[in-house]
Amino acid sequence: MYKIVKKEKLVEDIDRFYIKAPLIARKAKAGQFVVIRINEDGERIPLTIADYNRSNGIISIVSMRVGKTTTLLSSLKESDSILDVVGPLGNASEIENFGRVICVGGGVGIPPIFPIARELKKIGNYVISIIGARSKDLLILKEEMEDTSDELYICSDDGSIGYHGFVSDFLKEYLEKNLTGNADKRKDIARVIAIGPALMMSAVADVTRPFNIKTIVSLNSIMVDGTGMCGACRVEVGGKTKFVCVNGPEFDGHQVNFELLLSRQKIYCDQEKECMDIYEHKCMLDK
């Protein structure tokens, strides 16, 4: 059992959980994830480690209510426990002094990009962050991102805060403005790291491709064990099949077959809906 020592509601439907998991906290690195299972009948789902504190043994995860498992998770309170937390899984982000880097985070992709941005900055990179949400009320971790970025740009789909449009649109304008015809090599962008919904990461990869900027994306495929045992999470990268759980979760965005990723993310749409309907019905009866 893994105790929830603190729970924060970030915005509607998005919570941050601080979980006591000393061994995971001791080893976790930016870019890695955990697999959780809430109760005996529960499924196993992967969640990125949003942060870790080695000294007090606490990791944090951020979860948005979408299906039954995340809804169940959001119903848990402080001092409740999660049955299983397994990690740290996947490979850590490459943290080196690349020079100028752009960190792009969309929606619940912002929490996982945060520790990466922080570590990149710590090691001496000039960190430009672009974060976005559907609207102002749904934007999370703005302050944290401000603290870890040399430049921070905010986007919203509805224009209620910052740039009116997608993070990928802003990125495109930013690159065009700063790189086109730019002779100052110091302004070159060494790499872009993008985390968010698959469509967003795909759009970011499309934007950076003509500029030939190395672009890393963190893929969020369906998983079961998270240890390379089942292959549920397989994706195509550079025409080769890879397992996100052990070969990733980060890959070269220009090589990823996003169409396949999007298709495979929808395998259990009907079942997820069925499960959710039953759960909601039960919740109503309980009330």
Add this chain to the structure above:
Amino acid sequence: MTEKINRKRQKKEKIPRVAMPEQEPEKRNKNFNEVTLGYTEEDALREASRCLQCKNPECIKGCPVEIDIKSFIKLIQEKKFDEALKKIREKNGLPAICGRVCPQEDQCEKVCILGIKDDPAAIGRLERYVADREMKEIAEGIKECAWSEVTKQCTREKIAIIGSGPGGLTCGAELAKLGYRVTIFEALHEPGGVLVYGIPEFRLPKEIVKREIDYVKSLGVKIEVNMVMGKILTIDDLFKEGFRAIFISTGAGLPYFMGIPGENLNGVYSANEYLTRSNLMKAYKFPQCDTPIIRGDKIAVVGGGNVAMDSARVAKRLGAKHVYLIYRRSEEEMPARNEEIKHAREEGIEFKLLASPVEIIGKDGWVHKIMCIKMKLGEPDDSGRRRPVPLEGSEFNIEVDVVIMAIGQGPNPLLTSTIPRLELTRWGNIKADPITGKTNIEGVFAGGDIVTGAATVILAMGAGKSAAAAIDEYIRTSIW
């Protein structure tokens, strides 16, 4: 003397091997209850009476963990069932499991003298009977569980075991019996390895696995779940924490795919995923349990081993109208146990033999058809089995909505990749001494599928057992 045995044999052979009671095929292919129902006391006594009690029993030599088969059957003949079980447990901590899933026909029963002229003694079924009998008597309150309360206090050196499958459990049990403080680290949330994620409920009920693991725990073995070794703790961490030796038994946890077009379509599973969803995650109880699984109408399973049979039989139970088992050789070459093949056939699995998939054809991202090519058998290959050769131009399609790839599993590199100095074969298996399990790193032993490649439960148990002896010797002598 020979004459005496011959006379004895003639007398005994009059009793035919007692058949295993089973659920009817048409009933069982719709439920997940155990297929075989187990002997009654009468069955067991009758079957035990067939044993010749040979002076030099071959059966014991045929057993990878050297159970004293002759003695335990003698005890059954004398109705001393508890003592019979005790006799088995001297060598084997998991009798209810082995009685069910060991390929006895290739081991102890293969060399049974009775088998020369008649069917061999049903050693596995008898082993299962005594183990189940204890479990049943405890459940019914007829008998107190002699071991549930007494968790032994072990005081000797700390030993770490990675992986709680049959190899790890056996090694742990053996070392605990010798007084070592054993911790088994398991990556999944349930201990048991392939016994819980791989072998289906109807072949090996999970209650039974749990019970046998409880027995191992009662010997003093600690099991820590959710520990993905290499990630949460490394081999070096373990040594630093005072573990004197490490036994790696992580199994064959890497699914193979064929590398044909269409394998990443929705509806294509590795057998590992399909079985893990169904067994470990109980997807067959969806939506009561949250893990989903695609229930197709027409399902193709590719492969001819036990894992393929298990997948096909799960698919049938999940309601598929047609389950096609596609295998590139003929039934004779199938690596699956005869009993599994027979059960699968009875349950309505349709065998497509001498055929091999060349492409999976999709429609809107989902599996639609599987294209196969017919094969014929050529000259024997390295394995001694006749090599399948494709017949040019013989392609044909089968309409299916789910495809399960059960063509084998390899060594999972998750742990081994974190130990760069550990010597591996070119397939990624750990190089270890076949008897002692010693690797090239002092204090690190390995055994089971991670060394041999995918094999059987009992072979992993045998490896766990002999490694335990080697670990004991290493600790006592400090000689590597």
